[in-house]
Structure formats: structure tokens, C-alpha cells
Amino acid sequence: MKATTQINLFSRISIFLSSLCVIHCLAVPFLILFLPALSFFTGSTFESILILTVVPLSAAGFFPTWLRHKNRTYLTVYVSSILLLLIGQFAVSHNHHVTLAQTASLGYFSEIILLTVGALGLAWVTYKNAKHTHSCTNPHHKH
Structure with missing residues (x-):
């Protein structure tokens, strides 16, 4: 039987x-083109609110x-x-009100790439860290 992996609440929230x-x-590039009424979601x-929430919660779940x-x-x-x-978000971001012309700029694409890779990496490592803690067989680890 395979043991189930339990992930703590902060890790789940972080993921x-x-x-x-x-x-x-x-989604933002598509939302900009088709749904301009959702400006708060694309702003x-x-x-900033999302990232400033993710950072402390992920730390509380990861560390x-x-x-161990x-x-x-x-x-x-x-x-x-x-x-x-x-x-x-804070060094590259400059799109308070992104226009269609700005979505084609290199700065905007670099921002999307940095944020996407960072978020994917954070979700992946938080999951792998929690899974490793519950499946590791190294007797020298404090599990």
C-alpha cells in the first residue's frame, strides 16, 4: 500500500x-485583449497583493x-x-495601465516570463519539499 502524503496548510495555500x-x-494577455473590464485582475x-501574500505564506509552509x-x-x-x-514584479514591472501596444514590448514579456517561472518554481518546490518530508527514508533526517 502506498502511504498518502500529507501537506501542511501553509504549503497547500502556497501551492x-x-x-x-x-x-x-x-491569462493576462488574453484578458487584456478580450475583457478590459477586468482591469483590477490585470493590474x-x-x-503586488498576490506576490506579497505568496511570499510570507510560502515561507511559513516551506521552512x-x-x-527536517x-x-x-x-x-x-x-x-x-x-x-x-x-x-x-518590482524591478521589471511598469504596466500600471497596459495598452495593447505595451503588451508587445520586451519589458512586458520579460515580466510575464519572470513571474510565471517564479510562480511555477515556487509551487513545484513547495510541493516537492512537502512530499520529500513525508517519503524520505534517510535515517539521518528528522522526519
């Missing part, structure tokens, strides 16, 4: 919010389980993903 970031980043204010096995690869992916999100 959900990171997935929401991915959906947001992939940088919503993105308690990571401290201290997998450096997971830590590297976690920190890199957070940095990509923060850089994409």
Missing part, C-alpha cells in the same frame, strides 16, 4: 497561490518542513523562485 500566479500570468496592484531534511536543491529553487517573483 494554490503560486498556481494562481501562473494562471494570472498566462499591477493585484499582482518548517525543509528544516535541509535539501539544498529545494532551498535554492525556493529562493530563486521568490527572487524571480520579486524582480519580475
Whole structure:
């Protein structure tokens, strides 16, 4: 029988919010073209709120389980993903009111790429970290 993997609440919330970031980043170009009435969802204010919520919640979900096995690869992916999100939103972002012409700009695409890769990385590493904690057979880890 296969043991079920239990993921703590903060990890689940982090995975959900990171997935929401991915959906947001992939949907925005289409929403801009077809649904301009949803400007709050496509605006940088919503993105900032989402990212500033994801970062502390993901830390609350990631680090308690990571401290049990201290997998450096997971830590590297976690920190890199957070940095990509923060850089994409606060260093590259400049689209308070994105026009159709701005969606074709290199800066806008680099922002989408950074945010999407960061959110995917964060969701993946949070899931893998929690799963590793529950399935690791290394006797030297504190599971």
C-alpha cells in the first residue's frame, strides 16, 4: 500500500497561490485583449497583493518542513523562485495601465516570463519539499 502524503496548510495555500500566479500570468494577455473590464485582475496592484501574500505564506509552509531534511536543491529553487517573483514584479514591472501596444514590448514579456517561472518554481518546490518530508527514508533526517 502506498502511504498518502500529507501537506501542511501553509504549503497547500502556497501551492494554490503560486498556481494562481501562473494562471494570472498566462491569462493576462488574453484578458487584456478580450475583457478590459477586468482591469483590477490585470493590474499591477493585484499582482503586488498576490506576490506579497505568496511570499510570507510560502515561507511559513516551506521552512518548517525543509528544516527536517535541509535539501539544498529545494532551498535554492525556493529562493530563486521568490527572487524571480520579486524582480519580475518590482524591478521589471511598469504596466500600471497596459495598452495593447505595451503588451508587445520586451519589458512586458520579460515580466510575464519572470513571474510565471517564479510562480511555477515556487509551487513545484513547495510541493516537492512537502512530499520529500513525508517519503524520505534517510535515517539521518528528522522526519
